[in-house]
Amino acid sequence: MTIQRVNKDNKNAISFYWNGKLLKGKKGDTLSAALLANNKLFIARSFKYHRPRGITSSGVEEGALVTLGKNASTEPNVNPSTTELYNNLEAFSQNAWPSLYFDFGYILNFLSKFFAAGFYYKMFIGIPPFEWGKGTSAWMFFEKYIRKIAGFGKASRQKDPSDYDNLNSFIDILVIGSGPSGINAALSASKAGFDVMLVEQDFELGGNYLNHQNKHKLNLLKEQLLKYHVKLKTRTTAFGIYDDKCVALVEKFDPSQISKNKIRQRLHICRAKKIILATGAIERTYAFGNNDLPGIMTVNAGKSYLNRYKILVGKKIIISTNNDSVYETALELNNAGANVVILDARAQLSNSQNNLIKNSNIRLLLNTVVHRALGKKCVKLVETAKEKNSKWQKSIRINCDCLLISAGWSPVIHLAAPHSEKPVWSHEQACFLPGKNNQDIIFVGSAAGIWNTLNCEKSGNIVNENKLNQKSEKNSVLPLFQTPINNNKSKNFVDFQHDVTISDIKLAHQEGFTSVEHLKRYTTLGMASDQGKNGNIIGLAIMGSALNKEINEVGTSKFRPPYTPVTIGALASRNKDEGFKLMRRTPFHEWNKTKNCVMIETGLWQRPWFYPFESQKLEDASCNEVKITRKNVGICDVSTLGKIMLQGPDASIFLDNIYINSFSKLSVGKARYGIMLRDDGFILDDGTVWRISEDCYLITTTTNQAGIVMSWLEELSQVRWPDLQIHLTSVTDQWAGCAIAGPKSRKVIEQLAINKEEVSDENLPFMGVKKLKIETIECLIARISFSGELAYEVYIPSDFANSLIEKIWEEASNFNGCLYGSEALGTMRIEKGHVGGSELDGRVTVDDIQLNKMISKKKSFIGNTLRLREGLIKPGRPRLVGIFPIDKNSKFKSGGLLYTSEKISGYPIGWVTSATYSPMMGHYIGLGFIENGLDRSINEEIILIDKLKSIKIPVDIVSPQMYDPEGKKLNV
Amino acid sequence: MIIIKCPFCGSRGHNEFKYGGDGSIKYPDLHDPITDWHDAVFQRKNIAGIQTETWQHIHGCRMWLLVDRDTLTHKIISVRPANPNIINILEKNS
Missing domain, CATH: 3.50.50.60 (FAD/NAD(P)-binding domain)
Structure with missing residues (x-):
C-alpha cells in the first residue's frame, strides 16, 4: 500500500516514537494519521486470533488499539484515531510477541475452531469426554497460558504519576x-x-x-x-x-x-x-471474508484523512457502498490522484450521484458488493459478488491497495x-x-x-x-450487513476488537442464545473498549436473519455510560491519597503528636492509639499504659465521643422516650449511663447523659455512632414527636474531652481546681457533674469511669484544649502518670467487661448483654415493644461472657468461634467479640457471646477455634467483669 | 445525580442528603401493641411509581423532608418539611 501526504512541506513537524522507532508527524495529526503518513498501516494484532490489524477509522469506532507511554505512565488499549499527536509521544503495538510482524500467537488463527464463542463457558464445565460436567482441572491448567496470549494491552502496576x-x-x-x-x-x-x-x-x-x-x-x-x-x-x-x-x-x-x-x-x-x-x-462496515485486513477502513476515514490530514490512503482505491454518502468522497479521492472503483450494492443511482462522477474516470459497478478480501498484511485483491436475476453470485476480482466501506450510518x-x-x-x-x-x-x-x-x-x-420537531429524512440506502454469499473459508468479522465473527453469532443462535442480551454475553459481541460502536448492529442483523426477524424485533442491548473509555484516575480526581476521605483531628491532635503518639484511624478520626516510649511496640506500650493508669493515673483523649446538647422544657420526656432507663428523675449535677434501642428492639448505642440544668442535658455517644445517633434524634424530634419542645445541637467539635483515670486522678484534679474541696468525694461523688474552672477557663467535669478506676472526664472548650492539656499533663506527671491511647482504653474496658462497638454490633439486645435490670418498668421507650419479640427473649440466646484460656500462655484474637468439645465444627455456640492481653491478669482475656451465657454447665469443655489464625484452644467461660468485679476501685 | 429542592436551602444534589426510609409510615405510640409496631417497622411496600420517602438534608440545614419520588424515573414530584408544625409556619408566612 502506498500512502502519502498530499502536501509534502515540513511545516509543524513533530517527532514521535512507534515501537521505539523515531518517526515524524505533523501538529494536528492524530496518532493514526501520523502512522498512516509513515506508511504504517498494519499496527496491531487482534484480541483472540492475533491477526494483523490496521487502522479502520478516523474516530471513536476504531478497531485497532495501541498502548501509550511506558512504565508508570502506560496507558493500554488506546484508540489511535482519537489520540492527538504530540512531541515525543511513545506508542506501542500490543498483544504481539515477540514482535508485531512475527507474532507467535498468530498460530491461534489456525486453531480458531477451538476458540469459538462460548469457549470459556464450555471449558468451565470440563473437557469432554474426560471431564464433562465433572470440573475444570484442564481449564485451571490452561488458563494461565490462555490469559497470556489472549487479551488487550497491559496496564502498569505502578502508581499513576498524573x-x-x-x-x-x-x-x-x-x-x-x-x-x-x-x-x-x-x-x-x-x-x-x-x-x-x-x-x-x-x-x-x-x-x-x-x-x-x-x-x-x-x-x-x-x-x-x-x-x-x-x-x-x-x-x-x-x-x-x-x-x-x-x-x-x-x-x-x-x-x-x-x-x-x-x-x-x-x-x-x-x-x-x-x-x-x-x-x-458513525459509519458502519459490513461483514465479508477477511474484512479485518489492514487497508480496509470506512469511507469517512478515507475522506477525513484526505481533507483534514492531507493523507491519501491509497493509489488504487475500491469503495464499497449501499448509500449516497460516498460519491463526493470518491470524487475527492479521484481528484487527489487515486484510481477509484465504486461498488454499489444498489441497482441504480439517483441523478445527482451520477452527475457527480459523470466527468471523472471513476469506475462504477452496480449490484455489487465485496465477497472477500485477500492479502497478507494488507489488502491486495477484492473478490466481488454481483446480483443477477435476484441471485447473488461470485463475480470479478479487482486489484487494490485500499478498500473503503460504507454500509450505512448509525446515529x-x-x-x-x-x-x-x-x-x-x-x-x-x-x-x-x-x-x-x-x-x-x-x-x-x-x-x-x-x-x-x-x-x-x-x-x-x-x-x-x-x-x-424536525423529522428525519429519507435516505436511499439498501440494508447491507454481510456478504450475501456464504463464506466459510475465511473469517467474516463483526466485532474487530473482540474478534467476533459471523460464525460465532450463528453458533450462539444454534445453541439458543438468541436474545440480544444473551448474544452479547455469549459471544462477547460489543463488549470491548468500543462497546460495539461498529459491530453491534451487524451482529443484530445477522441474528435477525438467522431468526427470520427484523432488527427491530431482535432489539438492541442497552447503551450504558461511559460512551468512550474513561481513566479511573479522572473518576477518582482529587479523591486519592490524603484527599481520599475527610480527616478529623481532635483538638489535642498537635499536642498528642509532640508526645510521640501513634495515631489510628477510627472512621474519619485520627485517634491516639498508643504512646510508645522510644521504639516500644504496640502491646508493650499499651500494657505499660494500663499498668501505670491502674497504679497511678493516666490521661486519654476522648474528644472523638459524640456530644449532643439537648435543651428545652420537654428534654426529660424526650430522654425517657429514647433511653431504656429513666432520666426524668436524674438530679441536676448528675450523670447516668444510658442505652438506646432502635425501633426493632436491638441496641443502637450507649453513653452517658449529664444533667447540666433543669432543661439542659449533655448526651454523649460512642465515636462510631455519633453521626447516626444525631440524625436519629433529629428524625425523632422533627418527624415523630414534633410537639415536644426540645432542641438538639451537636457540640462534638466544641468540646475537647480527656479522661483522667487512676487511683491518683482525684489528686491531679485537686491541683487543677481553684479550690480542692470542689472535687472532694463529697462534692463530686461518683456520677457527679459540675462546672470546673481550670486556670480561668470554665470546663465541664464528670466523675465517670470506663476503665473501672476512680476516673473523671473533663470537657474543655476546644480553643483552649492545647494549653489546658499541657497543664493537666504537668500535674499528672507529678504523680508518675502516663498518657494512654485507644489500645489501653480497650484493654481496660475488656478487663471490666464494659461493652464496646464490637459487642454492640446491631444484633444484640439488652438481655444479651445482661443489662436488663436497667430497663425502666414505669415508662415505655423506643424499641420496648419489639425487643420482646419471641426470638429475642427465648432462653438460650447467646449472652455476654468473659473468656479465659485454660493454658494461660495461649493467645487468641477476636473473631474466634466457640464450640463444645463434643461438636467442634459447623454452626458454633458462641463467638469472641473482643480479645486482649491483660497486664493485670497476666494472660489473654476476651469478651464474647455464648448460648445461655454463664448458665452453662461448669463441667462442659469449651473450645475456641479460629481457623484463619490456626488457633484451637480450650477456654473457660467466666463473668465478663474480670477485673475488680466488686468495683472497689471506683471509689478509692 | 438527583436534584432535591430543599424548602430551606434551595436545589441541591442528592449527595448532600441522607435517605431515610418510607415516609408514609405512621409510627405507633410507644405503648401500642406489638402487632402495630411490627407492621410499622417491618411491613414495607415495594412501589414501582411514586412513593413518599423521608430524606434528611444532612450536609445542609439538617431538616428531615418528605419527598415524593418516582422510583421508575427518579423524578421528584414534591419536597416538603417532615415536621408538620413547620409546614404550618411556612404556609402562614407565604
Whole structure:
C-alpha cells in the first residue's frame, strides 16, 4: 500500500516514537494519521486470533488499539484515531510477541475452531469426554497460558504519576458535538440570550466540517462562536448523562502542554437545563471474508484523512457502498490522484450521484458488493459478488491497495439511552433512531437521522420552535450487513476488537442464545473498549436473519455510560491519597503528636492509639499504659465521643422516650449511663447523659455512632414527636474531652481546681457533674469511669484544649502518670467487661448483654415493644461472657468461634467479640457471646477455634467483669 | 445525580442528603401493641411509581423532608418539611 501526504512541506513537524522507532508527524495529526503518513498501516494484532490489524477509522469506532507511554505512565488499549499527536509521544503495538510482524500467537488463527464463542463457558464445565460436567482441572491448567496470549494491552502496576481535577458547573444549554448541527445549535441558543457551553471530544472544533475540503464556513462559524461568547471546550467527551440532566464530561488537557506536576484530565460534572445532542453518526462496515485486513477502513476515514490530514490512503482505491454518502468522497479521492472503483450494492443511482462522477474516470459497478478480501498484511485483491436475476453470485476480482466501506450510518444515540424509550429501528434508513425521550434532551443533525449538511445546519436552529420537531429524512440506502454469499473459508468479522465473527453469532443462535442480551454475553459481541460502536448492529442483523426477524424485533442491548473509555484516575480526581476521605483531628491532635503518639484511624478520626516510649511496640506500650493508669493515673483523649446538647422544657420526656432507663428523675449535677434501642428492639448505642440544668442535658455517644445517633434524634424530634419542645445541637467539635483515670486522678484534679474541696468525694461523688474552672477557663467535669478506676472526664472548650492539656499533663506527671491511647482504653474496658462497638454490633439486645435490670418498668421507650419479640427473649440466646484460656500462655484474637468439645465444627455456640492481653491478669482475656451465657454447665469443655489464625484452644467461660468485679476501685 | 429542592436551602444534589426510609409510615405510640409496631417497622411496600420517602438534608440545614419520588424515573414530584408544625409556619408566612 502506498500512502502519502498530499502536501509534502515540513511545516509543524513533530517527532514521535512507534515501537521505539523515531518517526515524524505533523501538529494536528492524530496518532493514526501520523502512522498512516509513515506508511504504517498494519499496527496491531487482534484480541483472540492475533491477526494483523490496521487502522479502520478516523474516530471513536476504531478497531485497532495501541498502548501509550511506558512504565508508570502506560496507558493500554488506546484508540489511535482519537489520540492527538504530540512531541515525543511513545506508542506501542500490543498483544504481539515477540514482535508485531512475527507474532507467535498468530498460530491461534489456525486453531480458531477451538476458540469459538462460548469457549470459556464450555471449558468451565470440563473437557469432554474426560471431564464433562465433572470440573475444570484442564481449564485451571490452561488458563494461565490462555490469559497470556489472549487479551488487550497491559496496564502498569505502578502508581499513576498524573494528577486529575474535578469541576462542577451549571449552564442553560449544553451542546454536545461541534459539527454542522452542534455549532449552529450553540449559536442560535447563544444569540437568543442563553448561557451556552459547546463541548467537542476532538481537539479541534468542527466535527464533520473538518472533513470538508472547504473550511471557509467553519472559520466563519468559529468567529461567531467567539463573538456570541459560547463557552467552548475541546478534548472534552460527554461520557454519560445521569439523573436530572447531570452530564459527566471528561476534559483532557493539551498533551503537549502537560509537564510533570500538572493536571492531565478533569472530570467535569455539568448540570444543564437543556441538553442538545449533536453527536453525529458513525459509519458502519459490513461483514465479508477477511474484512479485518489492514487497508480496509470506512469511507469517512478515507475522506477525513484526505481533507483534514492531507493523507491519501491509497493509489488504487475500491469503495464499497449501499448509500449516497460516498460519491463526493470518491470524487475527492479521484481528484487527489487515486484510481477509484465504486461498488454499489444498489441497482441504480439517483441523478445527482451520477452527475457527480459523470466527468471523472471513476469506475462504477452496480449490484455489487465485496465477497472477500485477500492479502497478507494488507489488502491486495477484492473478490466481488454481483446480483443477477435476484441471485447473488461470485463475480470479478479487482486489484487494490485500499478498500473503503460504507454500509450505512448509525446515529450516536448512546448518551440519551438511559433516559429514553428503546431506540426505534428505521427500515427506510437502516439505522436505530432515538426513542422517545425526556423533552429536555434534544437530538439534532445526523444523530436525529438528518443526513445532508444543509439540513443538519438547519436542525441546529433550536430556538425556532417549528424546527424542533424536525423529522428525519429519507435516505436511499439498501440494508447491507454481510456478504450475501456464504463464506466459510475465511473469517467474516463483526466485532474487530473482540474478534467476533459471523460464525460465532450463528453458533450462539444454534445453541439458543438468541436474545440480544444473551448474544452479547455469549459471544462477547460489543463488549470491548468500543462497546460495539461498529459491530453491534451487524451482529443484530445477522441474528435477525438467522431468526427470520427484523432488527427491530431482535432489539438492541442497552447503551450504558461511559460512551468512550474513561481513566479511573479522572473518576477518582482529587479523591486519592490524603484527599481520599475527610480527616478529623481532635483538638489535642498537635499536642498528642509532640508526645510521640501513634495515631489510628477510627472512621474519619485520627485517634491516639498508643504512646510508645522510644521504639516500644504496640502491646508493650499499651500494657505499660494500663499498668501505670491502674497504679497511678493516666490521661486519654476522648474528644472523638459524640456530644449532643439537648435543651428545652420537654428534654426529660424526650430522654425517657429514647433511653431504656429513666432520666426524668436524674438530679441536676448528675450523670447516668444510658442505652438506646432502635425501633426493632436491638441496641443502637450507649453513653452517658449529664444533667447540666433543669432543661439542659449533655448526651454523649460512642465515636462510631455519633453521626447516626444525631440524625436519629433529629428524625425523632422533627418527624415523630414534633410537639415536644426540645432542641438538639451537636457540640462534638466544641468540646475537647480527656479522661483522667487512676487511683491518683482525684489528686491531679485537686491541683487543677481553684479550690480542692470542689472535687472532694463529697462534692463530686461518683456520677457527679459540675462546672470546673481550670486556670480561668470554665470546663465541664464528670466523675465517670470506663476503665473501672476512680476516673473523671473533663470537657474543655476546644480553643483552649492545647494549653489546658499541657497543664493537666504537668500535674499528672507529678504523680508518675502516663498518657494512654485507644489500645489501653480497650484493654481496660475488656478487663471490666464494659461493652464496646464490637459487642454492640446491631444484633444484640439488652438481655444479651445482661443489662436488663436497667430497663425502666414505669415508662415505655423506643424499641420496648419489639425487643420482646419471641426470638429475642427465648432462653438460650447467646449472652455476654468473659473468656479465659485454660493454658494461660495461649493467645487468641477476636473473631474466634466457640464450640463444645463434643461438636467442634459447623454452626458454633458462641463467638469472641473482643480479645486482649491483660497486664493485670497476666494472660489473654476476651469478651464474647455464648448460648445461655454463664448458665452453662461448669463441667462442659469449651473450645475456641479460629481457623484463619490456626488457633484451637480450650477456654473457660467466666463473668465478663474480670477485673475488680466488686468495683472497689471506683471509689478509692 | 438527583436534584432535591430543599424548602430551606434551595436545589441541591442528592449527595448532600441522607435517605431515610418510607415516609408514609405512621409510627405507633410507644405503648401500642406489638402487632402495630411490627407492621410499622417491618411491613414495607415495594412501589414501582411514586412513593413518599423521608430524606434528611444532612450536609445542609439538617431538616428531615418528605419527598415524593418516582422510583421508575427518579423524578421528584414534591419536597416538603417532615415536621408538620413547620409546614404550618411556612404556609402562614407565604
